[in-house]
Amino acid sequence: MAETLGSLCDKLTIVKLKQYHTEDPVRLSSLNEQQLQLQEEIQDFVSDAINGLIPLNKLTFKANKVFKKEGNETSAISGSIGEVFAKLAEINCELWHEQEKVYDFENVNADEKNHVINRLAILNLERNNCIDLIDNGFKESLTLKNNG
Known part of the structure; x- marks a missing residue:
């Protein structure tokens, strides 16, 4: 993946x-x-x-995620670059905790396993949406600066 502002924010x-x-x-x-480098x-x-x-x-x-949209609806994410960056951090926290369940998947209740997998998929889609929104917001800001 090419580095963009969104991908760098995600790494941080x-x-x-x-x-x-x-x-x-x-x-x-x-x-x-790593933090200082980023x-x-x-x-x-x-x-x-x-x-x-x-x-x-x-x-x-x-x-350009390719996925089945039905059953994988993501929440609407919007706002300034800072607001979307904050949402990205929140989503990555949620992802961390869902992923922890996968590391101990044999102990996850059978009725919860599908929910955990689906939640990981949704959170990853939302994470990518945040990265794209940061990138697009930054590009739009620079375009406005260059044209104004």
């Missing part, structure tokens, strides 16, 4: 989740380095885009 939320869920000092040190990458990406070093057509990279 995952690093933050890993930091929250570990107490291992060696792992925390590595994660802190923050720098985000800053450089935004700066390069604002300064015209990244063409507008390279600011988005659609996930």
